[in-house]
Amino acid sequence: MLATTPNQRFISTTTRQEIASTGRPTCYFCFRPFSHCLCQDITPFKAHTNILILQHPNERGKYYSTARLLLKSVTNSKLLNGVEFDQSKIINAISNSNPYILYPDITATSCEEIYLNQDSTVIVLDGTWIEARKILKRNPILSNIPKLTFNSTIKSNYLIRKQPKENYLSTIESVGHLLKLNAKSSGQCSKISLYDTLFDTFNQLNQRQVAYFPRMRR
Numbered sequence: 001m002l003a004t005t006p007n008q009r010f011i012s013t014t015t016r017q018e019i020a021s022t023g024r025p026t027c028y029f030c031f032r033p034f035s036h037c038l039c040q041d042i043t044p045f046k047a048h049t050n051i052l053i054l055q056h057p058n059e060r061g062k063y064y065s066t067a068r069l070l071l072k073s074v075t076n077s078k079l080l081n082g083v084e085f086d087q088s089k090i091i092n093a094i095s096n097s098n099p100y101i102l103y104p105d106i107t108a109t110s111c112e113e114i115y116l117n118q119d120s121t122v123i124v125l126d127g128t129w130i131e132a133r134k135i136l137k138r139n140p141i142l143s144n145i146p147k148l149t150f151n152s153t154i155k156s157n158y159l160i161r162k163q164p165k166e167n168y169l170s171t172i173e174s175v176g177h178l179l180k181l182n183a184k185s186s187g188q189c190s191k192i193s194l195y196d197t198l199f200d201t202f203n204q205l206n207q208r209q210v211a212y213f214p215r216m217r218r
Contacts, residue, residue, distance in 0.1 A: 056127030
């Protein structure tokens with residue numbers, strides 16, 4: 001079992017019975033078998049803006065979910081799991097900050113055109129597009145929060161999960177691109193090399209899973 005970090009208190013508790021049911025030694029943070037766990041290979045860092053992940057419950061147990069890797073990597077990130085959240089929990093998570101939602105919309109501002117810092121919090125919806133839309137619609141507090149998006153199409157490097165469309169990204173890729181693209185406009189270019197480690201972690205996830213499932217190589 002890995003040491004508990006402050007971020008773990010935002011994740012729904014998993015019982016020992018749930019973990020034991022896998023029949024394999026499992027990391028208590030990412031819930032992957034130790035043979036596929038990347039947690040000890042991650043060097044955590046603080047991003048220039050805060051990240052709040054709102055994760056749909058269906059994502060929680062998926063082996064290819066990247067939200068926990070992001071949570072492990074970015075020390076000023078938090079995760080809440082659910083569909084209809086207690087609005088006070090969201091309010092507390094974004095209190096004393098300027099919130100934004102990373103979500104494509106005609107009213108959205110390019111993430112390259114806005115200044116983000118430690119007084120900002122970017123909300124990321126973790127789930128399929130249908131699940132993300134459901135979270136957005138069922139939590140009225142989110143409706144008036146400004147949205148951020150990417151100006152250009154970015155192709156995902158997800159090898160172990162088929163994306164519905166070419167420009168759909170995993171959660172860790174979305175945040176990685178957000179941080180890298182925003183670094184210049186926020187005067188944080190020195191952090192770009194740190195943000196590249198998110199993609200290194202993501203690529204390791206892909207490579208280990210492909211090695212474990214030879215059929216994926218085809």
